[in-house]
Amino acid sequence: MFSQFALHERLLKAVAELKFVEPTPVQVAAIPAALQGNDLRVIAQTGSGKTAAFVLPMLSRLLGDGGSQPRVCLRAMILLPTRELAQQTLKEVERFAQFTFLKAGLITGGEDFKQQAAMLRRVDILIGTPGRLIEHANAGNLLLDEVEVLVLDEADRMLDMGFAEDVERLAGLCNGEHQTLLFSATSGGAGLREMVSKVLKDPTHLQLNSVSQLNEGTRQQIITADHNYHKELLVDWLLANETYDKAIIFTNTRVQADRLYGKLVARDYKAFVLHGEKDQKDRKLAIDRLRQGAVKILVATDVAARGLDVDGLDLVINFDMPRSGDEYVHRIGRTGRAGGEGLAISLICHNDWNLMSSIERYLKQRFERRNIKEHKGLYQGPKNLKASGKAAGTKKKKTDAKTGKKAAAKKPAAKSPSKRNTINKPKSDAPVLVSKDGLAPLKRRKPAEPGAE
Incomplete structure (x- = not known):
């Protein structure tokens, strides 16, 4: 029960109103530690309830004993990698803060800069993407010296997208006594460890899962294909024969996403495409239509689909294999x-x-191997050298039956030149006439008999 946490009574009322009953493992682990004021480094899979794990303690700290007091200044900031995830987080903050006087605002690219600057003076909690926030900081609009709580959500993805310097700069602009809560779906490697060392102070480390335990409710399969056209046939078959409410198909490039989307529309599928070249209006329209059920299929690149949270998304197809294990974890995190x-x-x-x-x-x-008999291709994976017993360096040397010593390897007999190799070879050193296209020798005419014309 959420009542076990020392949350402000207004937040417990909101939780009850939203019918949140049992906290998830990440909430059980992170909320008490955050309420104690510790910096946190949390690894938790997508869809585990981590948004509430940082929003509830953040709001509780801001409320303190004076939750009914009007705002004085910007006191909390949440950084996220994409506009879509920022919009979703804003809705969550507003739901949990519905019985308080705390106000939240959104700062992302694609919106009017002057209106955003005016809004910054009227909110307690700021939610946004690093690039746009840096622009406001450079313009002198963003004052963070009173920030009490800084949240870095999907920190591993922000690092992948090249936001490391922006995040570190924004963290440096905050009050030196602020609390930092850093959440990610993966360990993120050396780059993320460096960010943790720079922006967190003596953090509590919570790892709620290992990558091998991610998405236990999701079956993971591979299907081999000969080429991209073969993949398109497989996608068409899967969408026609699998049972799903909503599906997302990932590609590595915008060009491939547009091509696949065109193929699906031509086949009368209700689909939408989402990638980095789409403007904010199109991106919002795509996600809204998917959530409302107006479309069932979304074709997307990784950057565009990051942070996508849609109920009923139960089929993920990797048209292109992601380039890293972390990216794969994020993709399959859309389902299950x-x-x-x-x-x-x-x-x-x-x-x-x-x-x-x-x-x-x-x-x-080890992913489950699967074949679609209607579209089974020739490629079934690399040949197993061990199975053939002819792997390089594995031949057993023969021994002489009389001496027991290893027999000397026989030299291979010299091969006579094959007819195929000599069929076009001239029988003399005379020059060979070649056809105009340079592909085949011309037949040499016999010299004329003496006296012949």
Whole structure:
């Protein structure tokens, strides 16, 4: 029960109103530690309830004993990698703060800069993306010296998108006594460890899962394919035959996303495409239509779909294999959320196999192999050298039956030149006449008999 936490009574009222009953594991672990004022470094999978794990203690700290007092200045900031995730987080903050006087605002790219600057003077909690916030800081609009709580959500993704310097600068502009709560779905490697060392002070580390335990409710399969056209046939078959409420198809490039979207629309699928070249209006329209059920299929690149939270999204297809294990974790995190079931299928060509194998090793898992008999291709993965017994360096040397000593290897007999290699070879050193296209020798005419014309 949420009543076990020392949250402000106005927040407990909101939680009851929203019918939140049992806290998730990440909430049980993170909320008490955050309420004690500790800096936190939390690894928790997407869909585990981590937004409430940082929003509730943040709001409780801001309320203190004077939750009914009007705002004085900007006191909390939440940084996120994408506009879509920032918009979703704003809605969550507003839901939990519905019985308080705390006001939240959103700062992302694609909106009027002057209106955003005016809004900054009227909110207690700021939610935004690093790039746009840096622009306001450079313009002198963003004053963070009274910030008490800084939240970095999806920190690993912000690092991947090149926001490390922006995040560190914004953290440096905050009050030196502020609390920092950093959440990510993966460990993030050396780059994220460096960010943690720079922006967190003696943090409490909470790892709620290992990557090998992510998305237990999601089946993970691979289907081999010969080429991209073969992949398109497989996508068409899967969308026609799998049972799903909503599906998302990931590609690595905008060009491939647009091409696949065009193919689906031509086949009368209700689909939408989402990538970095889409403006804010189109991006919002795509997500709203998917949530409302007006479309069932979203074709997207990683950057565009980051932070996407849509109920009923139970099928993920990797048309292109992601380039890292962390990116794979984020993709399949779109399905099998909050204990639900889902299916993640990766389409593997010969140039995807090594990537797929490295991701299996990273996750310490082996994906289920699957074939679609209607579209079974020739490529079924690399040949197993061990099975053939002819791997390089594995031949057993023969021993002489009489001496027991290893027999000397026989030199291979000299091969006679094959007819195929000599068929076009001239029989003399005379020059060879070649056809105009340079592809084949011309037949040499016999010299004329003496006296012939």
